[in-house]
Amino acid sequence: MAVATDTSTRTLISRVQLNRPRGRFVYWTVLVLTLLLFTLVFIGPLYMMVTGGLKSTAEAIQSPPTLFPHKITPGTYSTAWTQLNLAKLLMNTLVYAFGALFFQLVFDISAAYAFSKLRPVLGNAVLGAMLATLMIPAMVLIVPQYLTVIDLPVLHVNLLNTPWAIWLPSVANAFNIFLLKRFFDSIPQELLDAASIDGAGSIRILWSLVLPMSRPIISVVSIFALVAVWKDFLWPLLAEPSPTRQTLNAGIYSLSQGVPQNVLIAASAISAVPTILFFLFFQRNIMAGLTAGSLKG
Amino acid sequence: MAAIAVLESTTEPGPGSRRNPRRQDGFVRELRRNVSAYGFLVGALLCFGLFSWYPMVREFIMSFQKQKLGRTRWVGMHNFNQIWNDPSFGQAWRNTLYFTLLALLLGYLVPFLVAIVLNEFRHASAYLRIVVYLPVMLPPVASLVLFQYFYNPEYGLFDHILHAVGLPTLQWLQSPNTSMIAVVIASTWMNMGSATLIYLAALQGIPGELYEAAEIDGAGILRRVWHVTIPQTRMILSMLLMLQIVATMQVFVEPFVLTNGGQGVDNSTTTIVYLVYQYAFNFSNYGAASALGLLLLLVLVVFAVIYRWISRRAEQ
Numbered sequence: 126m127a128v129a130t131d132t133s134t135r136t137l138i139s140r141v142q143l144n145r146p147r148g149r150f151v152y153w154t155v156l157v158l159t160l161l162l163f164t165l166v167f168i169g170p171l172y173m174m175v176t177g178g179l180k181s182t183a184e185a186i187q188s189p190p191t192l193f194p195h196k197i198t199p200g201t202y203s204t205a206w207t208q209l210n211l212a213k214l215l216m217n218t219l220v221y222a223f224g225a226l227f228f229q230l231v232f233d234i235s236a237a238y239a240f241s242k243l244r245p246v247l248g249n250a251v252l253g254a255m256l257a258t259l260m261i262p263a264m265v266l267i268v269p270q271y272l273t274v275i276d277l278p279v280l281h282v283n284l285l286n287t288p289w290a291i292w293l294p295s296v297a298n299a300f301n302i303f304l305l306k307r308f309f310d311s312i313p314q315e316l317l318d319a320a321s322i323d324g325a326g327s328i329r330i331l332w333s334l335v336l337p338m339s340r341p342i343i344s345v346v347s348i349f350a351l352v353a354v355w356k357d358f359l360w361p362l363l364a365e366p367s368p369t370r371q372t373l374n375a376g377i378y379s380l381s382q383g384v385p386q387n388v389l390i391a392a393s394a395i396s397a398v399p400t401i402l403f404f405l406f407f408q409r410n411i412m413a414g415l416t417a418g419s420l421k422g
Numbered sequence: 423m424a425a426i427a428v429l430e431s432t433t434e435p436g437p438g439s440r441r442n443p444r445r446q447d448g449f450v451r452e453l454r455r456n457v458s459a460y461g462f463l464v465g466a467l468l469c470f471g472l473f474s475w476y477p478m479v480r481e482f483i484m485s486f487q488k489q490k491l492g493r494t495r496w497v498g499m500h501n502f503n504q505i506w507n508d509p510s511f512g513q514a515w516r517n518t519l520y521f522t523l524l525a526l527l528l529g530y531l532v533p534f535l536v537a538i539v540l541n542e543f544r545h546a547s548a549y550l551r552i553v554v555y556l557p558v559m560l561p562p563v564a565s566l567v568l569f570q571y572f573y574n575p576e577y578g579l580f581d582h583i584l585h586a587v588g589l590p591t592l593q594w595l596q597s598p599n600t601s602m603i604a605v606v607i608a609s610t611w612m613n614m615g616s617a618t619l620i621y622l623a624a625l626q627g628i629p630g631e632l633y634e635a636a637e638i639d640g641a642g643i644l645r646r647v648w649h650v651t652i653p654q655t656r657m658i659l660s661m662l663l664m665l666q667i668v669a670t671m672q673v674f675v676e677p678f679v680l681t682n683g684g685q686g687v688d689n690s691t692t693t694i695v696y697l698v699y700q701y702a703f704n705f706s707n708y709g710a711a712s713a714l715g716l717l718l719l720l721v722l723v724v725f726a727v728i729y730r731w732i733s734r735r736a737e738q
Contacts (some may be wrong), residue, residue, distance in 0.1 A: 129596055134628035136541050137646055139637060156543055159550065166611070167553045173579060175569050189578040189585075232465035245459035251467070258474045260726040263716040264672040264695045268702045269477035269484065278476065288590035329459050358562055358675045362701070374563040381567060390571060393564035404559040408552055413557075415616060416623035 171349055171397075176392030178202055198387075205391035208384060213369060214376040215399075221361070221372060222354040223300060224288050225295035229341070229350045232296045239304035239333050252306070255299045264359075269295065271363050290364035291354065301346050308342040309335060316389035345414035355400055481719070484712035501713035511714075513689050514697045517602060518671055521693065524606040525670040530663060533614045537621035538651065551622070555615035562612060566679035569608040570595070573680070595681055597606075598690035602677075605691055607675045617662060624658040625651065657736040664729035668722050674699065694718050 129362070177185055178201050179194045205211060240244060240252050248353045274284045284290040312335060320330050336343070354361075355373075362375040371379065373396040381389055404411060460467075481716060490496040505511055540550055573594035581591040594604045632650045641649060652659070677691035678699075685692050694714065702711035706736040 134626075135633055136625070136628075137538065137633060137643060137651065138542055139633070152542075155539070159543070160546055161537060163553050165548055167556055169574070170568055171556070173572070174564070177568075177571065178424075186577045189582045190577060190579050228465075228469075233471060233569075235462040236466035239459040239462035242655060243455060243459035243462065245456045251463070253611070254475065255466070255470055258470070259728070260723055261474075261478060261723045262668060262672050262726075264674060264698070265719045265722075266474070266477045266481060268698065268708060268711045269480040270473055271474060271702070272480070272484075272708065273477055277472065293469050294473035296466060297472075297474040299470075302466065311571070321705070327462070331462075352559065354563055356559075358679075359699075374561050377567065378563050381672060381679075383564075383684065386571060387642060389567055393561075393567045397560045397564040400559045400561060401556065404556065405552070408555075412551065412555065412619055415619055418581065 128289070171401075174390055174394045174397065177387060178205070178394045180387050181386050182385040185385070185390065195350065201387050201391045202395065205384075205388045205395060208388060209284045209377060209380050209392045210368070211373070211376075211392060211395055213269070214371055214373045215396075216372075217365070217370060217376075218355060218372045221288055221291045221365075222351045222380070224292045226350045227298050228292045228345055229298060230347065231299055233298060233301040233346070234305055234339075234343070235331070235335070236377070237302050237309055238327075238335060241306045241309035242312075242314075242330075242335070243327060252302070255302055257299075259299045259303075267359060267363070272362075274364060278298055281341045284364070286365055286367045291361060294360070300352075304342055304346060305339070308339055312338055326367065344410050348414060352400070352411075436563075446709060453503055467737045476595050478581075481712050481715055484708055486709075488709045489706075497709065498604065501709040502717075505710050505717075506715045508697075508710075510689060510692055510697055514692045515692050517689075517691060518673065518693045520602055521606060521609075521671045521673050521677075522667060524603065525609060525673075526663070526666060528606060528610040529617065529670070530666055531579045532610070533617035534621050534659070536614075537618050537625055540618070540621060541625045551619065554618050555611050555727055558615040560612070564677055565612050566608060566676060569604075569611070570680050573604050595691075596686045596687055598686070600663070601681065601686045601690045605673075605676050608680060609670075609673065617666070618663060620658065621655065624655045661729055661732050661736065664725045664732065667725045668729070671722060 143152050176194055179199060180191070180201065181196060181198045184191060184195060240248050274290045276283060296305050317330055317334065320334055358374045358378070362370040362378070365371055365375065368376070368379070377392050377396060468730065485501055486496060486498060488500065504622055536554065539708060543550065556563055575581055575591065575593050575596060578594070580594065584591050592600050595601045625675050628651065638649050649681045672695050673693050673696040677686060680695060681691050695718070698711045698714050701714065703706045
């Protein structure tokens with residue numbers, strides 16, 4: 126067995142023990158049981174979601190529930206698509222997510238660059254004030270944030286029902302700045318000084334030196350920026366109340382009381398598809414980013 | 423910072439026409455560097471100012487104010503008295519603490535045990551990781567709509583399973599006794615992937631020799647977990663505990679979507695954040711909402727501070 130020769134890392138249970146007949150039996154039994162259990166617990170509900178969207182209204186609420194749809198009704202998905210105006214909701218969510226990504230990248234990268242490399246007077250104090258916001262639970266600030274967005278101080282503009290109400294608050298993300306600054310700190314100053322002597326200005330250095338070197342961290346920040354907007358519920362519900370401006374989450378929730386069960390399940394399945402594809406495509410980056418970033422700050 | 427400025431002013435002498443050219447040149451450089459640095463910062467500063475710092479100050483001020491017919495008055499501790507005397511206040515704290523306790527029992531311990539088991543597998547580990555993290559990526563409303571469907575006492579999947587294995591069926595969300603448990607199960611399913619993967623990463627950092635040595639000393643599997651795994655992951659265990667307390671005490675989406683608005687039967691799923699939401703957006707009582715938010719903030723900041731303290735020690 127190939128596994129037996131690989132002794133580079135050992136964990137709780139030693140290879141020797143696992144390779145004994147009894148160890149091997151227990152290992153495979155536990156592995157198969159875990160595979161079955163995990164598939165049942167985590168994929169099972171998704172299976173019920175996809176097939177639930179294929180059932181007719183009567184079948185969706187019949188008891189006992191059916192494991193396979195008796196009569197496959199793909200029409201449920203198209204009903205959900207039109208009845209909940211999912212094209213609009215999907216488009217809104219995409220616009221909010223990519224807009225938030227854009228503003229976060231522009232403003233947070235340049236801020237982290239200033240903190241890390243330009244080091245202005247009071248820079249550390251400002252950075253500290255930004256990082257301090259990580260201590261404030263997000264839900265507590267929802268009410269004053271809402272009141273700020275409906276009447277912006279000084280300008281007296283109402284951002285409600287505009288994408289700005291999602292884009293701009295997303296920039297105030299101290300965690301992004303922390304991750305980016307920590308990465309920029311690891312870029313040697315001599316490299317920047319050399320470019321500076323060659324006559325490159327700050328913007329030029331950021332664009333053609335720092336950014337290309339920072340691809341790994343920028344991809345982590347970008348992925349989490351997109352996922353955050355896609356998963357957010359309460360803020361978009363408050364900030365984009367108009368039905369034509371809602372996100373998938375808020376829109377499906379708002380209409381959940383008025384549509385049949387199978388249509389609602391179909392709509393949920395449609396809203397889940399982009400995130401599942403996104404995850405399967407970027408799973409390596411997502412898992413690496415999760416463990417790299419989650420415990421700091 | 424100062425060292426760089428000195429270096430710049432000595433290696434590149436300024437134009438000789440001015441008096442004391444070096445110092446002036448250094449000053450101009452400093453000024454230009456600061457102006458350009460704040461130029462890079464301006465976007466983030468404005469966003470933090472408007473959507474983070476200003477709301478923080480405002481949260482504090484509003485808890486001592488009352489708004490009526492567009493006029494704002496200072497009312498001292500009135501808002502705090504009002505929320506204190508609200509019959510939902512005690513109930514909401516009890517519900518929130520009950521949720522936190524259950525969510526920690528399930529969402530804190532289960533991922534650790536799962537991670538220990540997953541770390542032993544030499545096969546299918548990529549699949550298991552993807553599967554356990556998949557729910558984390560789903561839009562929460564999609565997951566919750568699905569769970570609400572499963573919890574239905576008439577045609578739901580869960581009661582069907584309970585019935586099939588011969589257990590008594592439950593009312594789930596429609597009974598004050600089980601509604602919070604139902605919320606916790608859904609919440610754990612949605613969120614346990616992140617904790618599991620973080621634990622897995624921590625477990626992979628444990629040197630194999632420690633297990634080797636423990637085994638030579640005659641320690642069985644459970645003793646190895648107790649004497650090697652847990653002490654070696656102590657920092658991450660305690661950091662995640664604090665993070666999970668802070669996160670679970672802010673629970674809102676799960677009860678809000680599952681029980682169609684968050685109260686549940688007999689207020690059985692009313693949480694603190696839901697009460698804040700209700701004051702602010704159902705009754706337009708921003709003063710009471712802010713006061714309650716401030717109380718929650720004071721409780722949670724304690725855990726956040728402990729978290730910072732542990733993470734500083736972990737970095738050293």
